[in-house]
Amino acid sequence: MLECNARTKLSKEQKKQMKKEAKAKNILLRHEGIETVSRPTKSLVVANGGLGNGVSREHLLDVLKTHGLVESLIMPPNKPYSFVTYASPEAAVSAYSSLSGQEVPSMDEEQKVSLYLSFVDKVEVKETPPPALPPGLRIAENIVSPEEELVLLDSIQWETDNSNQKSLKHRRVKHYGYEFRYDNNNVDKDQPLPGGLPKFCNVLLDRCVAQGLIQNMPDQLTVNQYEPGQGIPPHIDTHSAFEDEIISLSLGSEIVMDFRHPDGTCVPVMVPQRSLLVMSGESRYLWTHGITPRKFDVIQVSEGQSVGTVSGNTDELTLSKRGTRTSFTFRKIRHGSCKCAFPSVCDSQQALEKKSPPQVKDLEPESLEMEYVHKVYEDIAGHFSSTRHTPWPKVVDFLMGLSVGSLVADVGCGNGKYIGINKSLYMIGCDRSKNLVDICGERKFEACVCDALSVPFRRGSFDACISIAVIHHFATEERRLAAVQELVHLLKSGGKALIYVWAMEQEYKKSKSKYLKDGKLSNETPQESAPSLPIHTNRTAFDSQDLLVPWHLKENNQGRNNEFCSAKREKQLLPGSVYHRYYHVFREGELEALCGRVTGVTVRHSYHDQGNWCVIVEKL
Numbered sequence: 001m002l003e004c005n006a007r008t009k010l011s012k013e014q015k016k017q018m019k020k021e022a023k024a025k026n027i028l029l030r031h032e033g034i035e036t037v038s039r040p041t042k043s044l045v046v047a048n049g050g051l052g053n054g055v056s057r058e059h060l061l062d063v064l065k066t067h068g069l070v071e072s073l074i075m076p077p078n079k080p081y082s083f084v085t086y087a088s089p090e091a092a093v094s095a096y097s098s099l100s101g102q103e104v105p106s107m108d109e110e111q112k113v114s115l116y117l118s119f120v121d122k123v124e125v126k127e128t129p130p131p132a133l134p135p136g137l138r139i140a141e142n143i144v145s146p147e148e149e150l151v152l153l154d155s156i157q158w159e160t161d162n163s164n165q166k167s168l169k170h171r172r173v174k175h176y177g178y179e180f181r182y183d184n185n186n187v188d189k190d191q192p193l194p195g196g197l198p199k200f201c202n203v204l205l206d207r208c209v210a211q212g213l214i215q216n217m218p219d220q221l222t223v224n225q226y227e228p229g230q231g232i233p234p235h236i237d238t239h240s241a242f243e244d245e246i247i248s249l250s251l252g253s254e255i256v257m258d259f260r261h262p263d264g265t266c267v268p269v270m271v272p273q274r275s276l277l278v279m280s281g282e283s284r285y286l287w288t289h290g291i292t293p294r295k296f297d298v299i300q301v302s303e304g305q306s307v308g309t310v311s312g313n314t315d316e317l318t319l320s321k322r323g324t325r326t327s328f329t330f331r332k333i334r335h336g337s338c339k340c341a342f343p344s345v346c347d348s349q350q351a352l353e354k355k356s357p358p359q360v361k362d363l364e365p366e367s368l369e370m371e372y373v374h375k376v377y378e379d380i381a382g383h384f385s386s387t388r389h390t391p392w393p394k395v396v397d398f399l400m401g402l403s404v405g406s407l408v409a410d411v412g413c414g415n416g417k418y419i420g421i422n423k424s425l426y427m428i429g430c431d432r433s434k435n436l437v438d439i440c441g442e443r444k445f446e447a448c449v450c451d452a453l454s455v456p457f458r459r460g461s462f463d464a465c466i467s468i469a470v471i472h473h474f475a476t477e478e479r480r481l482a483a484v485q486e487l488v489h490l491l492k493s494g495g496k497a498l499i500y501v502w503a504m505e506q507e508y509k510k511s512k513s514k515y516l517k518d519g520k521l522s523n524e525t526p527q528e529s530a531p532s533l534p535i536h537t538n539r540t541a542f543d544s545q546d547l548l549v550p551w552h553l554k555e556n557n558q559g560r561n562n563e564f565c566s567a568k569r570e571k572q573l574l575p576g577s578v579y580h581r582y583y584h585v586f587r588e589g590e591l592e593a594l595c596g597r598v599t600g601v602t603v604r605h606s607y608h609d610q611g612n613w614c615v616i617v618e619k620l
């Protein structure tokens with residue numbers, strides 16, 4: 001009896017093991033294109049035994065070596081696997097038969113790692129030369145002695161009550177000389193902090209000047225303290241706030257900082273303990289710098305090369321546990337505007353551009369819509385979508401009131417916030433913005449990219465259509481008419497379309513729209529010098545029917561994938577950038593009159609809803 005039980009249990013375990021192995025093989029093939037073979041070879045792929053799983057070279061080698069001579073161990077950075085090649089197939093077979101399922105220690109204490117091994121025919125070693133440091137970046141090693149390091153660390157009086165000292169979500173920060181404001185990423189230049197830079201920095205700063213590391217004395221200091229697991233998002237220090245040279249002293253622990261070029265190039269830079277990082281020129285102005293929040297870094301094993309860029313040689317990478325790192329970042333406040341050679345990322349030069357607004361009146365309607373509607377939505381898609389969660393109740397009512405199985409088109413669907421509302425409908429969306437349609441795709445909604453003037457859906461086949469906040473983006477009455485006409489074409493006889501456009505009248509029947517109520521009615525957007533189309537001051541009443549409405553890009557959509565340096569970044573946008581969208585806001589009765597010009601349709605219902613004019617039209 002006993003024996004029998006033991007045997008079934010064992011086979012269950014084995015089955016589980018085999019299932020896991022098959023799954024690991026499948027993942028390797030699907031995600032990484034790594035083909036495994038069932039016959040024994042000298043090389044194995046070690047699934048889960050990768051730097052990306054927090055497994056260090058030392059820990060993995062310790063386990064692998066017990067089965068024979070290891071010829072090479074390839075550990076690609078940030079990947080959850082590695083490749084081992086043994087001197088003989090026998091050693092590989094021995095490792096294969098006893099290591100699968102074995103737990104190994106991970107740098108990430110909360111994570112337990114079980115290895116899964118499979119034979120591979122060949123190991124493709126990607127020998128990438130170490131990337132060059134971003135131009136203008138330097139690292140001066142041992143700029144302070146271990147004794148000086150302790151003194152400097154001791155000099156920071158971290159406040160215990162946190163009233164003066166900002167405790168950011170990801171790290172501790174303290175400012176000297178001038179306060180750095182994280183709300184506008186700038187400094188109040190006319191409000192220096194009392195005391196200036198602390199005395200304990202003098203020796204260091206004099207040394208930096210003497211060694212030619214900096215040309216000018218800084219007058220602002222930011223002290224950042226990072227516990228393991230903390231970091232700082234990729235950013236460029238605001239051009240208009242600080243001069244060219246920015247230096248950062250690393251105390252307490254080494255760190256890998258990621259530098260990214262707008263073209264997507266990423267260079268991980270190893271900054272040793274007690275070293276000084278000097279950012280100037282292109283590395284200061286054009287590249288972002290950041291620290292990925294994690295508990296360990298991928299570094300090179302070889303001692304000699306432990307500074308600067310981390311090599312792409314996958315047979316010499318391992319992990320290093322982070323300690324508490326305190327950095328002293330010194331900068332010089334800029335008085336006046338920045339005239340750097342990188343206008344695309346320069347807030348000073350972008351502000352200038354804004355002061356001479358384009359002659360929008362001269363543009364053809366198609367070009368106006370292209371420049372001030374399509375391109376803008378493409379650029380702000382991520383941030384725009386993050387602000388568009390709440391469906392408008394009356395639109396929801398319309399969708400909920402349709403019969404089960406209705407076929408519905410959402411023309412100008414944006415991030416698809418209405419598509420999933422009523423699960424008993426067949427809904428399909430379309431939008432001019434590819435980025436917004438991609439977001440729909442991520443949400444598993446059906447949507448395609450097209451213009452609302454030519455929607456590639458079968459005509460006369462829809463039970464209903466919605467067009468929410470779309471038609472006010474067309475620049476002429478004829479184009480707005482064509483957009484309504486296109487909606488009606490899609491409908492079958494008896495089908496209904498719900499249309500929402502922004503209303504000129506933001507106050508209706510004595511009640512302010514939500515748009516107005518949210519506003520402080522202060523000049524949130526300072527009015528810039530008069531362009532040919534007026535720029536609207538957000539959350540105030542409209543004083544023209546055709547206008548540009550500012551969109552203020554917030555930082556939170558940046559670095560959507562700052563997980564690892566290898567992750568590609570989205571198009572680089574300046575936080576704090578202002579985009580302008582063209583609108584034609586409708587007067588009372590205008591939408592009904594427009595629909596009245598469309599043949600074969602009747603307006604069933606019209607109303608004002610939260611600052612919008614709305615109609616439901618029915619196809620005859």
Ligand SMILES: O=C(O)CCC(=O)C(=O)O
Nearest residue numbers: 222224232237248327329
């Ligand atoms: O910790 C560092 O070295 C960098 C800090 C930094 O980039 C900043 O405060 O702007």
Ligand SMILES: [Fe+2]
Nearest residue numbers: 235236237289
């Ligand atoms: Fe910075």
Ligand SMILES: [Zn+2]
Nearest residue numbers: 239338340346
């Ligand atoms: Zn600049």
